[in-house]
Amino acid sequence: MRIELENVEEAGGKFSRVYAPEQLRFEEAELRLSGPVEVSGRAGRKNGEVELRGELKTKVSAPCGRCLKPVELPIEVKFAERFVPAVSWRHEEQHELQEEDLNISVLDGEGIELDDLVKEEILLAVPGHVLCREDCQGLCPICGADRNLETCECESERIDSRWEKLGDLQF
Template identity: 40%
Template sequence: MNIKLTELDHRKGEPLSFQVTLDAVDLKNRHHEIRSLTPVEVEGDAVKLGNLYYVKGDMKADIDFICARCLNPFTQHASIPFSETFALADDPVLEDDEDSDIHPLEGDQIELDTLLQEDFLLAMPTFPLCEEDCKGLCPTCGVNRNDSPCTCSNERIDPRLAGLADLFKDNK
């Protein structure tokens, strides 16, 4: 998806709405936690204000992960906001502020696909969890502790210090 700069120039500050779909296969191949996902539906608008071009919106997809703690598959209904700013490559604003997030525009259009893919992948978890407080699997008996509690004691006490732990217990 490309947006022609002249089109935004002509609109004189009036936002231009756009819709685009990102290919799921390519995104899945670039993030190893993603098991599968629906095509990513992108909705946004672009506008020129002053000398800067702004693009913002939202990406929606259903993404299948495996929980890193309990190993259960789950689906996340993701809604990922994005917001990018562009300036012409020769705009002094790019020199004034070297570590700004403003992207230089080389040609006569804004090329969105690569940026949107990057934004999407950055929003993906490196440690996906089915629930924020997923209890995970018991390291002793292997039961999924979200489904059924087990009676294993998983306090890791160094056997050499076990006597010491008893001592503290008595003193409580």
């Protein structure tokens, strides 16, 4: 979805968009949207650059890191992005870029592609370690049973065999 700067300026710098879940696809197959993405913000022009500030709200579904059950996570983030024209991008000093607190992208004509920005912000907002609950017991590494739902025999067998070894020791 492209934001035309001309339209944004006519609207007093404001923009807002709603993406249906199927409009944004993530390469990370395990992550998917479980609700629409509401994006809103402001765009302003300064010295040929465009500054975009806004916030987005959605819900994503990601697998629990221990038991793989899908977990729904509410996402709410504020973002800021600076778009510089391709020419000044090449001339700008590297150290100046690093001092900036905003993310920087290259401005492509008179519009801004919002999709990639939105996807990136959502990915950044998803915690690296998703858990369905703090004390999730996870899956048994041996038989794959969900330890939250059932107790398998694997763990106790392992303990038993350890005891057997101890029994072999001669005192």
